[in-house]
Amino acid sequence: MTQQRRSQGPMLRFTKMHGLGNDFMVVDAISQPFRLRPDMIRELANRNFGIGFDQLLVVEPPGLPDVDFRYRIFNADGSEVEQCGNGARCFARFVRDQRLTNKKVIRVQTAKGVIELRVGREGMVMVNMGVPEFNPPAIPFAADRRKDVYTVDVDGQTVELSALSMGNPHGVLLVEDVDQAPVETLGPKLERHPRFPSRANIGFLQILDRTHARLRVFERGSGETLACGSGACAAVVVGCLRGLLDSRVEIELRGGKLVIEWQGEGTPVIMEGPATSVFEGQLRLPGESGGRRRRSGRPHKQRS
């Protein structure tokens, strides 16, 4: 049995988590070896043939002083990205549940800088998501100068959107009603629009009043998700810049609500919301003999 397992490759422990239905496979790459190729990530992300997730989150040792962990993020299509807000809350809960730290304020290194996570009561986590970036080349977005609203041509039709980076690129459109918004049709076209050379997450924002909004997001590399934390931050920033929202907003996504605060240009965006563990499992990675991946799981006791 031991011999057979060895030839089929090592077992990998993981936790399935979600932030408002934006779901993740989370892997501790500090206490076990971990390396997955993009094609393996795509296979695991598949909801029929794999575990199923929007993003894979990997916990690694930090590469910087005064930082607790390195946080790596992979979309369901296998692409590595810079930022994931809902994932950041799950990351904080994971490192505490797995006893990798007992800190309540956790500093993590991402591909776009350091973010700070604060663990609160009843499973809530507050994330300092950093200062939004509007300079077109830094987003990146093709434009000769910064504007609050750009017009973009999509198949001969003019679409108005705002573009910014929350560490990752976002386009935000204002809509009358998110339930009627063309998320499935316009989302993928804008995600891969030539004006977003690194692709982008596309948010459809409906303003309810100055402190309440609704949002759907077509995510780069994952499609429409039930919630997008960085997308919610980007949408509130756009609503504030356009004079439609106040500095503290409750934003309703398909999977639930987040509270986002932004005090204006040059200040960081603060996001607060839940992080939930669903189950822990292990899967056998392909070894020398290859073969189909096996997985097993046990329900995760919910802790707050």
Ligand SMILES: N[C@@H](CCC[C@H](N)C(=O)O)C(=O)O
């Ligand atoms: N779900 C996320 C964002 C994940 C990354 C995104 N799809 C990208 O490619 O930038 C969130 O909660 O922020």
